[in-house]
């Protein structure tokens with residue numbers, strides 16, 4: 001998930017320089033790119049991600065930065081968020097903010113008053129677009145649904161509901177604290193409260209047949225969300241599912257053939273319903289695409305505020321990676337000392353391009369790049385993938401075909417071969 005920031009002194013930019021780790025010089029063709037990194041953030045937009053790190057319990061598949069706490073002092077957290085927002089706005093306040101995203105964790109555990117105070121500070125810190133998108137992730141328990149109206153009054157205009165399954169037995173297996181009935185009720189209330197509503201489903205679950213997924217997705221598509229995020233269950237190391245899987249105690253996960261069948265059903269049914277995948281796992285009716293995540297995928301700049309939040313910031317033509325301390329107490333302590341952020345890293349040109357391709361090629365629209373901006377070796381590999389039917393290319397733009405999307409990680413590994421930087425690490 002993503003995060004963003006606040007207002008204050010205008011001389012913060014010099015702090016940014018002092019706090020930067022210089023990039024290693026990296027010989028190689030990718031250093032030919034990044035002639036104008038500023039253009040990427042201007043085209044991609046500018047957003048703010050705020051991370052709320054607490055949940056009521058830990059789901060066994062979850063590897064997000066989420067924690068269960070006996071007691072949370074929301075006032076203390078408000079002071080910290082507002083301080084970081086002020087610091088961030090002091091550095092970037094001249095930019096125009098297009099989106100704010102409350103992610104987590106479970107942001108629907110935040111008091112609506114806390115969300116309102118944060119959004120007031122955001123509007124004081126930056127100029128914002130007329131139709132600022134403000135998304136909040138929520139779990140569909142009845143208690144959290146009771147806060148929806150308060151969030152709307154605070155300025156949230158898009159809710160992202162973590163429904164995950166429409167089957168009670170599977171919800172229990174996923175460690176979720178809500179039932180399918182509660183999820184449907186929360187969704188109806190969200191539709192009546194917010195102008196835009198998205199929800200998440202996890203598929204390729206234990207024992208899930210193509211027929212069962214077809215029925216469940218069919219119901220989801222009748223629920224009139226404008227946006228659906230449909231993720232295949234992945235087993236991450238370090239999670240409870242990861243431990244069980246390693247011990248052979250997680251039976252019924254789909255083999256490759258069944259995973260492909262489930263993927264194909266997803267594309268076929270969402271396409272027929274007018275909710276095509278504008279990104280690998282994200283589907284929307286036209287015009288309802290999540291603008292915040294588009295900032296990431298289009299290579300825009302975004303601020304990350306809150307424990308473990310990452311950001312990307314282009315200052316004086318240098319693309320910086322930012323990261324906040326991960327543990328909630330460590331982040332609060334760092335904020336109290338004046339800076340809730342770890343030392344920044346200036347990204348090498350090759351890493352900027354690799355990231356741009358890894359993010360942008362998730363989109364159906366592909367990557368906009370002028371001919372000649374790509375190193376010749378990379379361009380040649382793309383040409384080869386085009387002739388294999390896995391990619392498409394037109395003037396100033398290229399992307400991955402529907403066939404290539406099934407194999408996206410392999411396609412990316414091929415394009416980025418020999419670069420030695422970040423590489424894709426998970427299959428669809």
Ligand code: SF4
Pocket residue numbers: 054055056057058059062063064066104105106139162
């Ligand atoms: S509610 Fe979301 S963030 Fe919290 S543990 Fe479950 S999956 Fe992770």
